[in-house]
Amino acid sequence: MGLSVGYVIRRIAMFLVVIWVAATINFIIPRLVPGDPIQTMLAHMAQTERIENAAAITQELRATYGLDAPIQEQYARYILNSFRFDFGLSLNQFPTKVGDLVLRAMPWTIGLLATTTLLSFGLGTLMGALLVWRGTPRWAQVMLTPFTFFAAVPYFLLAVVFLYLFAYVWKILPTGGVATAGAKAEWTLAYVGDVLQHFILPAAAMALAGLGNWMLGIRGMMVTTIGADYLNLAYAKGLTDRRIFFRYALRNAMLPQVTSLVIALGHIVSGAILIEVIFTLPGIGNLLYRSIGFLDYPMIQGITFVLVVSVAFSVLLLDLFYPRLDPRITYTRK
Amino acid sequence: MNTDAVLRINNLHVHYQTPQGAVKAVDEVNLFVGRGERFGFVGESGCGKTTTALAILQMIQYPGKIVAGEILLEGKNLVELNAEEMRRTRWREVSLIPQGAMSSLNPVMRIKDQIADAILTHEGRSARTGLNQRIEDLLVTVGLQRPVAQMFPHELSGGMKQRVCVAMAIALKPKLIIADEPTSALDVVVQRIVTQTLIEVQERIGASLILIGHDMGLQAQIVHRLAIMYGGHLVEMATVKKIFQAPQHPYTQVLIGSVPSPKTKKSPFALPGLPPALLNPPPGCVFHPRCAKALEMCRTQVPPLHEIQAAHFVACHLYR
Numbered sequence: 001m002g003l004s005v006g007y008v009i010r011r012i013a014m015f016l017v018v019i020w021v022a023a024t025i026n027f028i029i030p031r032l033v034p035g036d037p038i039q040t041m042l043a044h045m046a047q048t049e050r051i052e053n054a055a056a057i058t059q060e061l062r063a064t065y066g067l068d069a070p071i072q073e074q075y076a077r078y079i080l081n082s083f084r085f086d087f088g089l090s091l092n093q094f095p096t097k098v099g100d101l102v103l104r105a106m107p108w109t110i111g112l113l114a115t116t117t118l119l120s121f122g123l124g125t126l127m128g129a130l131l132v133w134r135g136t137p138r139w140a141q142v143m144l145t146p147f148t149f150f151a152a153v154p155y156f157l158l159a160v161v162f163l164y165l166f167a168y169v170w171k172i173l174p175t176g177g178v179a180t181a182g183a184k185a186e187w188t189l190a191y192v193g194d195v196l197q198h199f200i201l202p203a204a205a206m207a208l209a210g211l212g213n214w215m216l217g218i219r220g221m222m223v224t225t226i227g228a229d230y231l232n233l234a235y236a237k238g239l240t241d242r243r244i245f246f247r248y249a250l251r252n253a254m255l256p257q258v259t260s261l262v263i264a265l266g267h268i269v270s271g272a273i274l275i276e277v278i279f280t281l282p283g284i285g286n287l288l289y290r291s292i293g294f295l296d297y298p299m300i301q302g303i304t305f306v307l308v309v310s311v312a313f314s315v316l317l318l319d320l321f322y323p324r325l326d327p328r329i330t331y332t333r334k
Numbered sequence: 335m336n337t338d339a340v341l342r343i344n345n346l347h348v349h350y351q352t353p354q355g356a357v358k359a360v361d362e363v364n365l366f367v368g369r370g371e372r373f374g375f376v377g378e379s380g381c382g383k384t385t386t387a388l389a390i391l392q393m394i395q396y397p398g399k400i401v402a403g404e405i406l407l408e409g410k411n412l413v414e415l416n417a418e419e420m421r422r423t424r425w426r427e428v429s430l431i432p433q434g435a436m437s438s439l440n441p442v443m444r445i446k447d448q449i450a451d452a453i454l455t456h457e458g459r460s461a462r463t464g465l466n467q468r469i470e471d472l473l474v475t476v477g478l479q480r481p482v483a484q485m486f487p488h489e490l491s492g493g494m495k496q497r498v499c500v501a502m503a504i505a506l507k508p509k510l511i512i513a514d515e516p517t518s519a520l521d522v523v524v525q526r527i528v529t530q531t532l533i534e535v536q537e538r539i540g541a542s543l544i545l546i547g548h549d550m551g552l553q554a555q556i557v558h559r560l561a562i563m564y565g566g567h568l569v570e571m572a573t574v575k576k577i578f579q580a581p582q583h584p585y586t587q588v589l590i591g592s593v594p595s596p597k598t599k600k601s602p603f604a605l606p607g608l609p610p611a612l613l614n615p616p617p618g619c620v621f622h623p624r625c626a627k628a629l630e631m632c633r634t635q636v637p638p639l640h641e642i643q644a645a646h647f648v649a650c651h652l653y654r
Contacts, residue, residue, distance in 0.1 A: 134396075229437040236391055236432070237452045237502075238424030247451070248440055255442075326442055327486040 003323055007331040015316045022308040023082035026301045027075055037297055038062060041091055064089070087302035092294040098302040101287060106269070106306075108178060109276070109283035112199060113268035116206040121261050123207075124214025129222045129250050131215065135241045148219075151212025156274040159205040163278065166201060174198050176280040202279045206272060210264075217260065221253040228252070255326050259318065266314030269307050339366040339406075340509050340542045341390065346403035348385050348394060357612045359385040359398065361566040361620075364639055367510070367542050372533070374557035374574070375546040376589070378609055382566040383546045384433070387512045390544075391428055392420045408509065426456045429503040431513040431532070435496040439487035445473075446483035449502050456506055472501040475538075476531050493524040497531060504535050511536060512544045517552070529556055550593050554578060559645075562586045565610045565620035568639060572646040582648040584625045619651065627652060 030037075038061050045051060062068045065088060066077060081087065087098035124147075130136045131144045150158075167175040174180070179194050225231065226249060234248045269284060276285035284303060291299035323329050348360035360382040367373045375383040388394050390405055392412055405412045407427060415423065432438040440448055449469045453461050461468075470480040476497040487495060496516060503511050513532065517525040533556060536543045545557055553560060554574055561571040562585065570583040581587045594602045607624040610616055616623050622632040631651050639649040 229432060229434045230440045232393070233430065233432050233438040233499075234440070234451075235393055236424055236430040237455070238421045238426065239451060239455050240421070243451070243455070247443070252440070252442060328441055328488050 003320065003331055008320065011316060011319055015312055018312045019083070019309055020079065022305060022312075023079050024075075026082070026305055027078045030297045030301070035295070037091055037295060038065070038067070040295060041094070082305060085302075085306075087305070088298045090291075090296055090299050092291060092296040092299065098298045101299065102284065102302055102306060105282055105284045105287045108281055109285060110268060112202060112275075112281065112283065113206065113272060114265065116203045117210065117261070117264050117268060119203075120207040120210035121214050121257070121264070124211040125218045125250075125254060125257055127211070128215030128218035129245070129253065132219055132222050132226065133245060133249070134226070135245065144215075148212050148215050150208050151216050153209055153212070155205050155209035155272060156278060158209050159202065159275055159278045162201045162205050173201050176278070178281055198279075202275050202281065206275060214257065217257055218250075218253055221256060222249060225249050225253040258322075258325060262314045262318040263311070266311035267307070269310040338369050340369050340371075340408060341367040341544075342404075342406040343386070343390075344404045344406070346386065346389060346405065347401045348382070348389050349399055349401045351397040351399065352613065354613055356401075358566050358615060359612060360389065361615075362636075362639075363403070363563075363566075363568045365561055365568060365571060367544060369509075370537070370540050370542060371559065372536070372543045372545060372557040374553040374560040375544060375563060376548060376550060376553055376560055377563035378548060380609060380612070381563040383563055384514055386563075387430075387514055387544065387546055390510075390512060391424060391430060422456065425452050425508065426506045427508050428510045428512065429506065429508040431496075431499050431503045431511065431516045433514045433516075434519065435499045435516065436492055436519055438499060439495060441487055443486070444483070445485055445487070445490075445498055446470075449483075449498075449505055452502060453505055469505075472505055473498070475504070475535055476501040477527075492520055493528060496520060496524075496528050500528070500532055500535060504539055504541070507539045508541055510542045510544065512546070514546045515548075516545075518547065518549075525552070550589065562589065565615060566612055567620050567649060568647075569621065569650070570648050571639070576643075576646055582642060582646070582653060583621075583650050584627050584652075585621050619649075 038058055041061065042051060042054060042058065045057075051057065059068075066074060069077070085099055089095045090098050090101055093101065127144050127147060131141060131148075136144075163175060166173040174197060176198070178198050179185070179191065180198075183191055183194055185191065231244065231248055234244045239248075273285035273289050275281070276283045277289055280286070284306075287299065288303045290296075291303070323331065343363055343365050346360055346363040347358070349356040350359055351357075363382070363386060365373075375386065377383050385394065385398070389400055390407075390412065392400075392415070394400060400413055403413065407423070410423075412420065412423065439445070443451075446466065446469045449472065450465055453465065453468070466483070470483050473480060473482050478494060478497050478501070482490065482494065482498070487498075490498065496519075499516070503513075516532065517528050520528060529552065532543070543557075545553065547553055557574055559571065559573050560577045562569050562577070562583065564585050570577065570581070570586045572582075577586060578590060581590045588603065588605045591603045592605070605624055610620050610623070616633075618634045619625070619628070619632040619637050622628040625632065629651055635651070637649045637651045637654075639647050640653060642648050642653045
């Protein structure tokens with residue numbers, strides 16, 4: 001429905017082009033930046049041990065990173081490797097592969113952010129819609145209104161406040177990390193419970209900060225939808241309030257929200273850097289933060305690339321899925 | 335008076351509360367609609383036609399409120415029903431063909447789902463068997479093809495959407511159908527066909543019809559009786575024939591006189607002045623500032639609706 005084979009093919013081709021451009025930029029930028037990462041590495045080594053044959057080591061490292069080949073060959077190899085998610089070795093945690101580090105950090109970030117994004121989207125959309133729905137009891141509207149305030153509060157500020165109150169003053173929740181120090185990472189109830197406990201504060205801060213934005217977003221759309229003629233007819237049809245709310249009002253008001261949600265979900269791989277730094281979570285955000293500090297180019301490139309792919313992929317899915325949500329959108333050529 | 339009235343409105347007052355005071359949108363309206371009768375409401379914009387119709391459905395929105403009167407649908411006073419009872423009454427007993435058919439269908443729902451919504455809400459799950467067949471039959475009744483059931487509103491033309499609305503309105507065989515300017519957005523050809531369909535289905539299910547509009551020509555072809563409204567008041571009510579041949583109220587006379595005629599070729603008479611501001615209506619007869627025949631008492635006393643001949647009601651001091 002609404003999709004032609006030609007469109008799907010063109011859309012996927014577009015997706016691949018975006019990724020290719022991203023990989024190319026990834027390739028060019030570090031080569032424009034002054035400074036030689038190999039020399040920086042040597043300098044780091046020199047701090048801890050005596051370097052006898054600097055020239056030989058430099059030569060060897062250049063070969064390891066493929067920097068001795070002509071530029072065209074470097075580029076071709078780089079693009080090819082990018083599509084295989086192979087970004088070589090981390091400079092900071094030499095000689096671990098960038099891919100492995102990213103893979104290890106990813107579950108924490110996705111686990112935290114996917115949950116909180118979906119949670120605050122669901123709750124925020126529902127609460128914002130109820131805020132202006134005429135069937136909502138007065139007391140509920142009064143209770144809901146203050147939550148829109150959180151649209152103005154940055155999540156890291158909430159995080160710090162929560163950290164201070166729950167971990168420092170009342171000492172009921174841990175200050176950071178993903179598990180109690182020394183706990184064995186295994187699929188036991190105790191360990192999972194421990195992890196969940198560590199996630200309460202960052203998740204609460206993220207979800208609450210996101211809530212206000214979703215509420216404000218849906219509220220405006222909802223007001224427009226409530227005034228629509230088809231809502232009036234739905235009332236005249238004698239449908240239940242509940243059905244009108246979900247099937248006629250919210251269903252239509254939500255469409256632009258879904259676009260925002262998909263883009264937000266695409267961005268979660270980059271993590272919310274500050275939240276991971278504040279709570280010392282070993283996620284992608286933290287990894288990126290540390291890599292920037294160490295000028296760990298392969299790491300930065302790898303993470304950037306994963307981010308680009310995930311955003312582009314989310315938007316691709318959205319484009320292919322949207323005609324299902326809104327039948328007025330169609331990509332078939334007439 | 336016709337005793338077999340499906341709808342009887344007694345002494346209806348609808349006010350919109352504003353910071354400046356109450357706007358009397360409907361003031362002292364009395365009328366009845368017989369079984370199977372087609373009843374027309376005519377008047378200029380803002381005269382209270384649509385507000386009266388919404389009052390029947392109990393869909394007057396805040397800050398509007400029915401401040402007095404009863405609306406008896408087969409003896410049941412709709413004004414006194416609670417929200418849930420009224421919800422069950424809507425569509426099953428009184429349905430609506432809306433003003434803007436173009437935008438009255440949910441854009442993201444298939445036609446069949448929108449019709450099914452009304453049926454299932456009122457008849458329950460037992461209506462599920464044979465539902466698709468029933469919906470398609472309804473569409474055929476109003477001159478649409480069966481595949482329309484699977485379509486979305488944006489895939490239909492204006493006339494088709496209006497037919498869908500007609501089909502939806504008769505789905506539960508209500509006693510009364512309120513058509514609020516159902517064809518005002520359509521061109522005259524489609525208008526004619528859609529109204530013809532409307533009359534056919536209304537007669538088939540034996541419902542009464544209230545047709546709201548300002549097109550005197552269209553009304554004359556369709557309805558049995560006409561009610562003329564002005565400034566929230568019902569000023570004259572009689573059969574179409576009487577209204578056109580012997581209009582009594584000065585406003586009706588002007589209204590009839592304003593219908594252009596190809597025979598005389600003279601330009602139609604236009605009433606000077608503007609409709610009254612209902613926030614602060616003129617005292618006495620609401621029409622007196624524009625009335626050429628106004629008497630002294632028109633300035634002070636509100637004329638009641640009065641039966642001057644059999645089944646011919648006029649609210650004017652000239653006929654006391």
